[in-house]
Amino acid sequence: MDKPAARPKRTRIQREKRELIGEAALEVFSQHGFRGSTIDQIADAAGMSKPNLLYYFKNKEEIFATLIHRLMETWLAPLREMDATGDPHTEIRSYIRRKIEMARDFPRESRLFANEILQGAPRILPLLEGELKELVDEKAAIIATWMRAGRLKKSDPYHFIFAIWATTQHYADFDVQVRAVLGENRGGEGRFEDAARFLEGLFLA
Amino acid sequence: MDKPAARPKRTRIQREKRELIGEAALEVFSQHGFRGSTIDQIADAAGMSKPNLLYYFKNKEEIFATLIHRLMETWLAPLREMDATGDPHTEIRSYIRRKIEMARDFPRESRLFANEILQGAPRILPLLEGELKELVDEKAAIIATWMRAGRLKKSDPYHFIFAIWATTQHYADFDVQVRAVLGENRGGEGRFEDAARFLEGLFLA
DNA sequence: GCAATTTTTGACCGTTTGGACAAACGTTAA
DNA sequence: TTAACGTTTGTCCAAACGGTCAAAAATTGC
Numbered sequence A, B: 001m002d003k004p005a006a007r008p009k010r011t012r013i014q015r016e017k018r019e020l021i022g023e024a025a026l027e028v029f030s031q032h033g034f035r036g037s038t039i040d041q042i043a044d045a046a047g048m049s050k051p052n053l054l055y056y057f058k059n060k061e062e063i064f065a066t067l068i069h070r071l072m073e074t075w076l077a078p079l080r081e082m083d084a085t086g087d088p089h090t091e092i093r094s095y096i097r098r099k100i101e102m103a104r105d106f107p108r109e110s111r112l113f114a115n116e117i118l119q120g121a122p123r124i125l126p127l128l129e130g131e132l133k134e135l136v137d138e139k140a141a142i143i144a145t146w147m148r149a150g151r152l153k154k155s156d157p158y159h160f161i162f163a164i165w166a167t168t169q170h171y172a173d174f175d176v177q178v179r180a181v182l183g184e185n186r187g188g189e190g191r192f193e194d195a196a197r198f199l200e201g202l203f204l205a
Numbered sequence C: 001g002c003a004a005t006t007t008t009t010g011a012c013c014g015t016t017t018g019g020a021c022a023a024a025c026g027t028t029a030a
Numbered sequence D: 001t002t003a004a005c006g007t008t009t010g011t012c013c014a015a016a017c018g019g020t021c022a023a024a025a026a027t028t029g030c
Helices: A012-036 A039-046 A050-056 A060-080 A088-105 A107-118 A125-148 A157-173 A175-186 A190-203 B012-036 B039-046 B050-056 B060-080 B088-105 B107-118 B125-148 B157-173 B175-186 B190-203
Strands: none
Touching: A012 A039, A012 A050, A012 A060, A012 A107, A012 B012, A039 A050, A060 A088, A060 A107, A060 A125, A088 A107, A088 A157, A088 A190, A107 A157, A107 B107, A107 B157, A125 A157, A125 B175, A157 A175, A157 A190, A157 B107, A157 B157, A157 B175, A157 B190, A175 A190, A175 B125, A175 B157, A190 B157, A190 B190, B012 B039, B012 B050, B012 B060, B012 B107, B039 B050, B060 B088, B060 B107, B060 B125, B088 B107, B088 B157, B088 B190, B107 B157, B125 B157, B157 B175, B157 B190, B175 B190
16 A cells, blocks of 8 residues: 555656756745745746746645655654664754754745644645654653653653754744844844754753 | 824724624634635635625735734733742743643634744734834843842743743644644643643753 | 657636625614 | 615626646757
């Protein structure tokens, strides 16, 4: 069951153009959401005509789906790297660092993802209940072990992970608000470094 | 400058209907975002015809603006209540509790707000840079005092507030994801209580 | 060079959407 | 009763949108 949908063969041009469209779509979707974005906007951003774009993607839905599925992998990578045999504090610290770096370097990806979840995750709910849940179950178990061994302050490992997600992604998703509140002085690029240091202190007290 | 825009007099019916429309609009906007919602959907939800709705609100934009401005007040109320003369731990604990209760009881409001910020806060940026920043500056100063007095663990008061926002609102905005990951057993109503307890431990360590 | 194939585009279509409008309906008060 | 005012709706329109199609242009393989 559920075979990998026999990926169609693609020419070099097709791969390149699909990539180009993906980049343009990320830019547009992350700013206006799915319904708020038009195929024309994406085509413009990709420097091609609408019919040409639709030659590479069946429809708007498929562009979005391709994008968000590819994103999920990137998005989960940092958590995947968390190593049961490593030092708990080092592992958590690295995880927080990586997540903050992603918020800084890939805010569009974060916002696209946030948008999808906000709307009720209509396109990725199965992934959340499957792949994501499995991964979190696995890592939460590791964290629980660390806590039981007294190597990490005891708390609920699931909410611990949620809290790391929430706080780090906040700096991408709510960036406008963060900058508005911090103002001219502290709202510069340094805010990510400040955030990282604060979060290390918070989670590794 | 900037006079309160001379609020037009309204009949009882006008106030009631505008209230009714607001409720319907909240329901629709919070699910589909601004661009994803149609006036027809809102009119349906309010049990009236589209032209009738447009008799009470000039256009879609005005419905949204009215809604989100009214929301800001509700949204900031908990922070406003934080009292400099109170016991730091009690004050912070109450704040977290109230924010979690809001995530549980008013998730639509939270999502609407999140949506607006995600899109770059086009309609409320001035509010963020003005009223919100002032309030946060004031409360951050209080927290800083508490920290300097050794009555609260030292950290950056601004990022401290951000972290409380992020973690509490996460349970409204990312509710689908939270429930997907927690699964059948722990994803029930108890999750808010679990979250509150976890967050108290996290922020009041 | 040329035929087959892939890529690109202008023109077009049906639907949805925000919004305008005038006519109808209901209510109130003289 | 009726005039005035507030409320409601059916109808309509122009713009925007997702998507199609046939034909032109570019590329590839021989």
